[in-house]
Every structure is written in C-alpha cells, then in structure tokens.
Amino acid sequence: MMEHPPRVGNRLLAALPREDFGLLAPYLPNVSLEQDAVLLRSGDRIEQVYFPHSGTISFMLDMPNGQTVATAAIGHEGAVGMLSVLEPSRSPVTAVVRVAGIASRISASRFHAAFSQSGAIRHAVQTHARALLMQFQHVAACNALHSVEARMARWLLHIHDRIDGDVLPLTQEALSQLLGVRRTTVTHVVRKLRMSRAIRSDRRGLVEIDRPRLEEATCECYEVMRRRFDQIFPPETNESSHSDCANAQNYRLCVPKT
Known part of the structure; x- marks a missing residue:
C-alpha cells in the first residue's frame, strides 16, 4: 500500500508517496499567509513555491491601465x-492572499531538484497545471458571457469552498479587484445579493454568505467548474490520505489538527 506523509494539509503534498515527499520535507517550513499579502508579482522571477494548507490565494492579471x-x-x-519547473520564466500573474492561512514554502531551486528526481512530483505538477488551465478557460468564458452578479456569486462560492466557515473577509475593494469592475458596480451588486439574502455584509469588510441562496444567484459555470475539479482531484484521493478528512465533500477545507 502506498504510504502518504502524515497530517499534511495541502492535497498535492498529501498525495505524494512518503519517499517522494521526503525529497521536499527538509526544505518545507510553514509560513503564515497574511491577508492581502502579495506572494508574487507579475513580471517577477519565481524564487519560492508555496503550498497552502489553509486560506485562499487569487491569481490576478494586471492590465496596463491599472485595472486587475x-x-x-x-x-x-x-x-x-x-509551474516554474516547466519553463523557468517570469510570472505572468500576481498572486494575492485573499483569506489568511498557512502554507509550506520551498525555494524554487530545491523544488526543481526534487522535480527532476521524482515521477510523483512531476505528476503533481501536471495535476496542478490541469486544474489551473481548467479555471483559466472557464473564468475567461464566464467573464465574457455572464453578469457581474453571477460572477461575484461564483467567486464567493470558490472562496467559500476553500475556507472553514461562512464568513469571508472580503472588502468591496477586494471584490472590485477580483471582478475587474468599479467599486460603484460592486456596491450595486452587493446590494442586490443582500436583498435576495444570499449574503450579509458589514462595514468591517466581512461577507457572510447563505450558500443555497448564493448557488441560486450564480451561473452554471460554478457547477461545471466544480464537477471538472472533482475529476482532477477526486474526493477519495483526499480521503485516502487523511483520516481527519473522511467526511470531506468536494474540495472544502481539510487541514490537519494541531
């Protein structure tokens, strides 16, 4: 039977056999991910690889006019x-922490060395690349075809899938950046979602969601992406790696107990 590293909160790391994980483990300290921290800027050379155990990070495309x-x-x-192992290059996106959490971090050079030695690590990179490509394709289509209200609901659901609890620490400025729209548009859409009771928000930058109502407000892209995601990361993969995750649904947060 394949052995997995014990109590690893990141699913890519948890899926590695123990021997392959051992190539990374000595160089993987845990670091805090502070809300709104920029882990990587567009155009930067990639020096570190982060494996989140909790929290949420968004990849942002920066436009020449300053919009994101x-x-x-x-x-x-x-x-x-x-993905820097596939072709060393500068980052095409900016990575911003949206919800604070914990991550394991390793230098890109150490990760590249392990990648060259391990077929399992190479498979993990391919899995991650498939998941990102799927998101990029569906987000591009959704941005072109669906309303801002449906897109906001989709992003809130995506973030909710990756955290514990129903309160999301998102300001209207953060929502504006995610959606690529003006703050006035965000204010209007938040008001509509509040009227439908899909969300409750306050001035402290917290958004409390009602998931069933929010699912009614989103477009079909969310469900399509969720199904595609479960094909890439089957729930049983997570369950076989962590006894604490036996009741995990889809890709909701599952982290080790401390």
Whole structure:
C-alpha cells in the first residue's frame, strides 16, 4: 500500500508517496499567509513555491491601465509558483492572499531538484497545471458571457469552498479587484445579493454568505467548474490520505489538527 506523509494539509503534498515527499520535507517550513499579502508579482522571477494548507490565494492579471481581474483561486488543493519547473520564466500573474492561512514554502531551486528526481512530483505538477488551465478557460468564458452578479456569486462560492466557515473577509475593494469592475458596480451588486439574502455584509469588510441562496444567484459555470475539479482531484484521493478528512465533500477545507 502506498504510504502518504502524515497530517499534511495541502492535497498535492498529501498525495505524494512518503519517499517522494521526503525529497521536499527538509526544505518545507510553514509560513503564515497574511491577508492581502502579495506572494508574487507579475513580471517577477519565481524564487519560492508555496503550498497552502489553509486560506485562499487569487491569481490576478494586471492590465496596463491599472485595472486587475482574477483568473483563478487556489487553496489547499494547489500551489503558487509550481509551474516554474516547466519553463523557468517570469510570472505572468500576481498572486494575492485573499483569506489568511498557512502554507509550506520551498525555494524554487530545491523544488526543481526534487522535480527532476521524482515521477510523483512531476505528476503533481501536471495535476496542478490541469486544474489551473481548467479555471483559466472557464473564468475567461464566464467573464465574457455572464453578469457581474453571477460572477461575484461564483467567486464567493470558490472562496467559500476553500475556507472553514461562512464568513469571508472580503472588502468591496477586494471584490472590485477580483471582478475587474468599479467599486460603484460592486456596491450595486452587493446590494442586490443582500436583498435576495444570499449574503450579509458589514462595514468591517466581512461577507457572510447563505450558500443555497448564493448557488441560486450564480451561473452554471460554478457547477461545471466544480464537477471538472472533482475529476482532477477526486474526493477519495483526499480521503485516502487523511483520516481527519473522511467526511470531506468536494474540495472544502481539510487541514490537519494541531
């Protein structure tokens, strides 16, 4: 039977056999991910790879006029900087922490060395690349075809999938950056979602969601992406790696007990 590293909160790391995980483990300290911290800026050379155990990170595309729009969200199922092993280059996106958490961090050079030695690590990189490509494709289509209200509901659900609890620490400025729209548009959409009781928000930058109502407000993209995601990361993979995750649904947060 394949042995997995014990109590690892990141699904890519948890899926590695113990021997392959051992190539990374000595160089993987845990670090705090502070809300709104920028882990990587567009155009930067990738020096570190982050494996979140909790929290949520958004990949942002920075436009020449200063506007931003989110292209993907990742949590404990993904990584930041991992794809640098495929072709050393500068980052095409900015990675911003949206919900604070914990991550394991390793230098890109150490990760590249382990990648060259381990077929399992190479498979993890391919899995992550498939998940990101799927997000990029669906987010691009959703941005072109669906309303801002449906897109906001989708992003809130994506973030909710990756955290514990129903209160999301998101300001209207953060929502504006995710959606690539003006603050006035965000204010209008938040008001509509509040009227439908899909969300409750306050001035402290907290958004409390009612998930069933929020699912009614989103477009079909959320469900399509969720199903595609479960094909890439089957729930049983997570369950076989962690006894504490036996009741995990889809890719909701599952982290080790401390």
